[in-house]
Amino acid sequence: MCEPVDVEPHALTDFDREVDALRQVLGMKNIMTVDELRRGIEAMPEADYLRLSYYRRWIRSITYTLLRKGVITEAELAATLERR
Amino acid sequence: MSNILETDGERLLVAVRDLLAAKGLASTQEILERMAITDAASPGQGARMVAKAWVDPDYREIMLADGTVAAGALGIPMRGAPPLGVLENTPELHHLVVCTLCSCYPRAVLGYPPFWYKSAAYRARAVRDPRGLLAEWGTVLPEGMRLRIVDSTAEYRWMVLPMRPAGTEGWTEEQLAAIVREGDMIGVTVPKLG
Amino acid sequence: MFAPGTPVQVKNDWPETRGPVHIRTPHYLRGVKGMVVRHLGTYPNPEDLAFARPAKPVPLYHVAFDQRALWQEGAAGDEVLVEIFEHWLEPL
Numbered sequence: 001m002c003e004p005v006d007v008e009p010h011a012l013t014d015f016d017r018e019v020d021a022l023r024q025v026l027g028m029k030n031i032m033t034v035d036e037l038r039r040g041i042e043a044m045p046e047a048d049y050l051r052l053s054y055y056r057r058w059i060r061s062i063t064y065t066l067l068r069k070g071v072i073t074e075a076e077l078a079a080t081l082e083r084r
Numbered sequence: 085m086s087n088i089l090e091t092d093g094e095r096l097l098v099a100v101r102d103l104l105a106a107k108g109l110a111s112t113q114e115i116l117e118r119m120a121i122t123d124a125a126s127p128g129q130g131a132r133m134v135a136k137a138w139v140d141p142d143y144r145e146i147m148l149a150d151g152t153v154a155a156g157a158l159g160i161p162m163r164g165a166p167p168l169g170v171l172e173n174t175p176e177l178h179h180l181v182v183c184t185l186c187s188c189y190p191r192a193v194l195g196y197p198p199f200w201y202k203s204a205a206y207r208a209r210a211v212r213d214p215r216g217l218l219a220e221w222g223t224v225l226p227e228g229m230r231l232r233i234v235d236s237t238a239e240y241r242w243m244v245l246p247m248r249p250a251g252t253e254g255w256t257e258e259q260l261a262a263i264v265r266e267g268d269m270i271g272v273t274v275p276k277l278g
Numbered sequence: 279m280f281a282p283g284t285p286v287q288v289k290n291d292w293p294e295t296r297g298p299v300h301i302r303t304p305h306y307l308r309g310v311k312g313m314v315v316r317h318l319g320t321y322p323n324p325e326d327l328a329f330a331r332p333a334k335p336v337p338l339y340h341v342a343f344d345q346r347a348l349w350q351e352g353a354a355g356d357e358v359l360v361e362i363f364e365h366w367l368e369p370l
Contacts, residue, residue: 001208005220010199015094020196021118022101025110028164032330038186039300039328054187054202056093063096064089069330072103074088080099081091167319184304211306211358212349230355233345238302238338238361239321 016055023058032065040064121161122196127266129160130193130243134269135260138248148172151243155193165192165241171234172245173271178225179244180218180271182210183236190241194266201270211235221272244271251277280339284314285370288341288362300328303366311370312343318361337364 012020026032040061041049049057066072091099104110133154137144147154151168162168168190171179183189184207189197200206209217214233218225225231234242246268252260267273280286290309293299302324318340322333338361345356 001204002213003205005200005205005209005217006203007200007221012196015097017119017123018101018115019093019097021115021122022097022104022110024118024122025114029110031109033327035300035324035327036330039298041186042300043298052093059093059096059100060089063100066100066104067088071109072100072107076103077088077099080102081088081095084095084098084102169318184306185302211345213352214345214356215353230357231345231353232342232356233358235304235358235360237304238324238363240318240361 012055016053019055019059019062023062026062031071032062032069036065037061122191125160125191125193126195127264127269128261129155129158129195130190130266130269131261131264132158132257133160133193133243134245134264135257137245138252138260139257144245147245151190151193160193162192167240168193169240169242170245171232171242171271173247173274175226175229175247177230177232178271178274179242180210180214180231180233181236181242181244182207182233184208184211185237188236188241190243190269192241193243194269198266218272221267223273243269245269246271246275249275249277279317279337280314280364280367280369282314282316285311286314286341286367287311287370289366289368291366298329300325303362304360306348307343307360307362310343310348312341312360314367315340315342315359321363323363323365338362339364339367341367 023037027034037058041057044060052060067074101112105112133147137147147170151170152162155168156162173179187197187202189201211233214231236242263275263277265273268275288303288307288310293301318338320335320337323336326333341360341362343358345358346352346354348358
């Protein structure tokens with residue numbers, strides 16, 4: 001961690017911006033809070049946290065939270081992934 | 085649920101978005117609207133606030149008392165945004181903003197946080213080795229200037245009101261706003277001419 | 279409620295060792311002494327919001343810490359200013 005800061009811009013991708021917007025919409029609709037997002041990121045195994053990009057952590061935490069709260073079910077998610 | 089969470093993020097996003105739309109919880113349209121609103125926020129907005137504070141003492145006072153009110157007064161959308169606090173740099177005191185716990189950033193007035201702000205190196209070193217960190221940006225504080233690191237851990241979002249550089253006497257607000265950069269309002273840099 | 283200027287100590291508590299939690303008090307401040315700068319408002323406890331539990335409003339303070347005392351290195355007079363919820367603070 002005590003290394004020089006990478007100051008390159010690293011422009012956001014469409015995926016990044018969409019995950020960001022999805023998180024905001026879920027917050028505005030009281031489906032999940034930003035606190036739940038953070039908690040889900042912190043609950044991730046360390047190896048996954050370190051491997052994943054910033055917004056890949058977010059979508060994983062969002063999915064984890066929605067599953068945990070029963071907003072979506074694992075069966076529904078599996079079926080949707082299958083179709084896509 | 086552990087295995088399904090291993091799915092690649094791009095596929096998870098598409099599937100979650102489809103499911104939320106099918107359940108009538110969040111539509112693609114709503115997400116796209118939110119993207120457009122978020123994309124519209126940029127450091128140019130914070131720069132307008134700084135420039136106005138430099139030329140208008142009444143505005144400066146409002147800005148230091150309540151950043152949300154000051155941003156709103158310039159037409160910057162603040163509804164639903166966390167409270168905005170403004171930290172004034174002086175010849176005796178320089179401010180540096182960080183979020184060691186995650187990446188809290190004054191997005192309403194500066195836009196998306198830059199990559200470096202979210203990096204582990206920045207978050208760790210801003211509190212541990214702040215002057216070494218500033219030196220990487222070429223920012224060396226003059227002798228006797230204290231440094232206050234603001235760790236943005238909870239409800240507020242913080243921006244820095246930098247000092248107006250010498251040589252800008254008589255400049256218009258537009259000219260002043262043009263020299264204020266993102267890093268100046270987080271405290272890693274200070275406004276410079278040219 | 280703590281008045282500005284009140285000396286306080288951040289609780290030397292590590293709830294993360296007892297089970298799943300979400301905490302807004304950084305590790306590097308646990309057990310550290312500081313001074314209340316001002317009350318920033320009162321907000322629902324994020325430790326509950328993170329688990330979608332009913333969240334009681336808790337006063338939030340800006341607390342200043344001596345930067346050099348935290349790490350035994352750094353420049354004299356530098357400080358770290360941090361938002362800390364009241365239930366994490368003890369009067370000295």
